[in-house]
Structures are given as C-alpha cells and as structure tokens.
Amino acid sequence: MLYSAPSFTRPAQCGTLYTSYGTNNMTINAILQARAGAKCELCSAEQALTAFVVPHSPASDDDHSVAICDTCRGQLEQPDTLVVNHWRCLSDSMWSQVPAVQVMAWRQLKALSGKGEVWAQDLLDMMYMEDEAKAWAEAGIADEDDDSVPTVDSNGAVLQEGDSVTLIKDLDVKGAGFTAKRGTLVKGIRLTNNPLHIEGKVNGVQIVLVAAYLKKA
Numbered sequence: 001m002l003y004s005a006p007s008f009t010r011p012a013q014c015g016t017l018y019t020s021y022g023t024n025n026m027t028i029n030a031i032l033q034a035r036a037g038a039k040c041e042l043c044s045a046e047q048a049l050t051a052f053v054v055p056h057s058p059a060s061d062d063d064h065s066v067a068i069c070d071t072c073r074g075q076l077e078q079p080d081t082l083v084v085n086h087w088r089c090l091s092d093s094m095w096s097q098v099p100a101v102q103v104m105a106w107r108q109l110k111a112l113s114g115k116g117e118v119w120a121q122d123l124l125d126m127m128y129m130e131d132e133a134k135a136w137a138e139a140g141i142a143d144e145d146d147d148s149v150p151t152v153d154s155n156g157a158v159l160q161e162g163d164s165v166t167l168i169k170d171l172d173v174k175g176a177g178f179t180a181k182r183g184t185l186v187k188g189i190r191l192t193n194n195p196l197h198i199e200g201k202v203n204g205v206q207i208v209l210v211a212a213y214l215k216k217a
C-alpha cells in the first residue's frame with residue numbers, strides 16, 4: 001500500500017523528541033521511546049525517531065506502533081525508494097519481542113522476498129510469531145489490493161464517516177471569512193477521496209478540514 005509523502009515542515013527538534021503532523025506520523029511518546037531505547041526498532045539507527053502506526057492494525061495505540069528512524073520511514077512510505085540492503089537489519093529486529101515490530105519485519109521481508117530476495121525468504125522461514133501477530137501481519141498482505149489509505153487524526157486514530165472531532169489549532173477558513181477556533185467540535189464528519197482531508201460543518205458552513213489538525217472526540 002502507498003502513503004503520500006509527508007508534506008509538512010518539521011518543527012525544531014528537541015533531542016530525539018519532536019512533534020510533526022502528517023498521515024500516520026505522530027508525536028513519539030515516553031512509552032514508545034522507552035521501549036525503543038532511543039534506537040530505531042527496525043534498523044537500530046540512533047537517530048530521531050517518530051511513531052509509525054503499523055498499517056492495517058486493529059488499533060493505533062503504542063502496541064500497534066513502532067518507533068522508527070527517517071530512513072526506515074522514508075522507504076516504508078515510498079516503496080519505490082526501497083534500498084534492499086538497508087533491510088538486512090531485519091535479521092536482528094525480526095527477533096524483537098514486540099509484536100508490532102515482528103509484524104513490520106514480517107511484511108517487509110515478505111515484500112523483499114516477492115522481489116526475489118532469497119535471503120529474505122530464508123529469514124521468513126526462520127521467523128517465529130504467535131498466531132495473533134501472524135494474523136495481523138497477514139491482514140496487511142491480504143489488503144494489499146485495496147490501496148485505500150485510512151484517514152487518521154493527529155494521533156493516528158482512524159476516522160470514520162459520522163465521527164465527531166475537535167480542532168487542535170485555529171484554522172483560517174479561506175473564502176468563508178472566519179477562523180475556526182481550536183477546540184471547536186465538528187460533529188458528523190464525512191470522509192473525502194483524499195485520506196488527508198475530511199468534510200465537516202463549522203459555523204454552519206460545510207468545509208474541508210485537514211485530518212492532521214483534528215482529534216477524534
């Protein structure tokens with residue numbers, strides 16, 4: 001599945017913690033940071049990490065996210081930029097005790113094996129996963145034909161038709177001449193063709209809102 005390239009400007013970094021908005025790209029929190037131990041959970045790079053919600057997950061909490069570096073993220077989001085040798089790192093990370101990491105490793109090895117990388121298939125053959133993690137990993141592969149990307153809010157929570165959301169920042173509504181204030185509740189949202197946008201009524205006007213500036217209510 002494809003994710004659109006993050007088209008945001010990253011705010012100033014503060015150690016390895018920073019906030020950024022964009023699809024599937026959320027603030028890394030202390031729990032994930034502690035679990036990752038300041039190293040990318042996939043390639044062990046000691047770089048700034050961001051939380052990446054494992055696609056096709058039953059939830060978008062820490063248990064279903066991995067803390068990864070920009071190199072891994074870039075290649076996951078843009079599979080056409082994949083550098084095969086970078087993913088040799090999976091021979092270590094596939095042994096992680098964290099199911100989310102196992103799922104990411106399994107799917108990436110599967111993708112590499114599909115490209116004819118024999119070593120990746122060898123690793124897959126050795127890999128051990130609990131049934132639950134295996135089913136989760138396979139859910140991603142089964143849905144591969146369906147290239148619909150979920151619409152997610154600023155926390156990575158999946159938004160559904162009819163949900164209520166609140167704005168997490170003031171937004172100028174172009175053309176309508178007002179500012180939608182931070183904290184405004186928008187009920188009964190509608191999804192659009194673009195996973196980055198939803199539609200909702202603010203001040204009685206139906207407007208398009210950027211999902212990354214919303215929080216599920």
Ligand SMILES: [Zn+2]
Binds near residue numbers: 041042072
């Ligand atoms: Zn990495």
